[in-house]
Amino acid sequence: MRRELSAGGVVVRRLRGGWRVAAIQPGGKDVWALPKGLIAHGEDPAETAAREVREETGVEGRLVEKLGDVRYVYTWRGERVFKVVSFYLFRYVRGRLGDIPPEHAHEVDATRWLPLADAPRLLAYKGEREMAGRAAELLAEQPL
Numbered sequence: 788m789r790r791e792l793s794a795g796g797v798v799v800r801r802l803r804g805g806w807r808v809a810a811i812q813p814g815g816k817d818v819w820a821l822p823k824g825l826i827a828h829g830e831d832p833a834e835t836a837a838r839e840v841r842e843e844t845g846v847e848g849r850l851v852e853k854l855g856d857v858r859y860v861y862t863w864r865g866e867r868v869f870k871v872v873s874f875y876l877f878r879y880v881r882g883r884l885g886d887i888p889p890e891h892a893h894e895v896d897a898t899r900w901l902p903l904a905d906a907p908r909l910l911a912y913k914g915e916r917e918m919a920g921r922a923a924e925l926l927a928e929q930p931l
Contacts, residue, residue: 788860793872794835795823795915797922798848799903800879806926807900808919809844809884810910814894818911819901821918823872836875843895845886848877854921857914874918876925 798809810819822843826835833850841847854874861868885898901909903926906919 789866789868791868791870792826792832793823793870794826794832794839795821795872795874795918796836796840796848796877797821797854797874797918798840798844798846798877798879799922799926800900802900806903806923808903808906808922809840809846809879810899810901810906811843811895812897812899814896816896816911819899819909820911821874821915823874832873833875836873837877840877841882842888842891844882844884844898845888846882846884847880849880851876851878852925854918854925857912857918859914872914874915876922 799806811822812818813820822839824835824839826832837850854876857872857874859870861870884900887895903919903923907916910916910919
């Protein structure tokens with residue numbers, strides 16, 4: 788079975804009195820997800836997460852901590868693939884959601900700041916809903 792390693796980011800910011808999370812609608816899909824992508828050879832997973840956040844949302848964040856790993860198996864062109872995605876919590880620093888570099892614009896149809904409290908319901912994938920839930924728990928314990 789082939790293995791893939793990816794990393795993604797849960798970018799949070801305070802807007803209108805509440806925590807929001809940067810979400811994307813991947814190209815050609817009618818779902819909300821977190822930005823993520825394959826770890827390049829020799830790249831640190833946290834660096835990958837920061838890069839993917841920038842490329843897919845247009846915003847930058849300050850690394851807070853690793854939230855955890857999501858593991859699953861999927862099939863691609865008849866081959867089963869075991870995938871591990873490491874997710875990291877970021878605090879928004881700068882940038883405008885949706886200002887995606889032209890070379891990555893085809894990867895994302897839309898971006899949105901979702902209420903973090905609603906993310907476990909609005910995100911399409913179980914593992915990503917869990918990561919958003921962990922982020923919400925951490926922020927409730929000790930706000931950034």
